[in-house]
């Protein structure tokens with residue numbers, strides 16, 4: 001069906017010129033394995049409201065889960081062909097290194113030492129975050145500067161512990177860490193008062209607060225003590241990394257161009273009258289079609305991603321945005337498009 005879509009002449013010519021000089025490449029070995037298996041295995045946090053939570057039937061939904069479904073939509077034309085598995089934080093990185101999963105979408109910070117591990121490929125940052133602190137309101141603390149002597153609950157193997165050591169150490173402040181790997185046990189320790197304060201990425205704290213017996217009894221302090229670029233992690237594989245990176249760029253470009261899961265069919269029905277950048281993304285002999293041939297996936301992968309998952313802004317608002325239970329205000333944060341003052345920079349699809 002896609003083949004019958006009208007393609008503007010300049011686009012078609014550009015694609016033809018490129019095709020004449022390029023050889024179709026085989027998919028990478030990991031992408032090959034995914035295609036053979038019929039599903040992309042994607043690791044997520046097993047319970048993080050807004051980011052990844054299973055419904056009563058065990059089907060996962062949320063912001064991070066959307067990028068697992070993005071991968072499945074791009075590779076198979078079917079967002080349901082993601083084998084989504086809830087797993088503990090440090091185990092998720094170990095599993096990727098051991099080739100036990102294809103990708104992870106679970107608020108993993110891209111750091112230098114992780115990135116230089118040959119078993120892990122950080123692909124693209126989906127959420128720009130920073131580390132914060134959550135305290136019970138009854139502690140009466142208004143700033144992290146007042147936390148001298150506090151017991152802090154944090155995640156084993158996380159950047160959180162490293163940042164706490166830096167932050168308290170730089171200020172000659174004392175602290176004690178309750179380093180609890182199991183998330184349920186850690187939350188239980190905090191909500192029962194075993195720790196004075198819980199530290200993690202702001203987004204994780206906002207999600208965890210919703211799991212408190214009484215969320216209104218807790219508050220997030222205003223201090224942001226680190227940079228946490230939360231990034232998709234994959235098994236190293238050039239083709240898989242390209243699929244993830246460029247599917248994500250489709251989600252950003254679609255937002256910038258105003259194409260949504262709601263209006264994409266109308267856009268496709270009138271493709272010849274759309275801006276060139278829209279035609280390049282969704283037309284048959286488009287840049288995306290050319291990329292698909294080199295990757296060994298279906299031409300219409302951009303259409304599948306937007307139709308079945310949505311653009312970045314839609315996913316953000318639906319899962320964690322201001323009208324969702326998480327209630328995160330996107331405006332004024334780094335997680336806006338760069339044209340609106342954020343850090344999300346839609347790369348050119350051409």
Ligand SMILES: N[C@@H](CCC(=O)N[C@@H](CS)C(=O)NCC(=O)O)C(=O)O
Pocket residue numbers: 045046047087088089090106107108109110155157158159160181182183200201204208228230
């Ligand atoms: N982004 C930081 C912190 C990650 C982190 O601590 N995540 C925890 C906080 S919620 C987590 O995912 N725990 C849930 C789990 O282990 O399932 C990192 O990459 O080190």
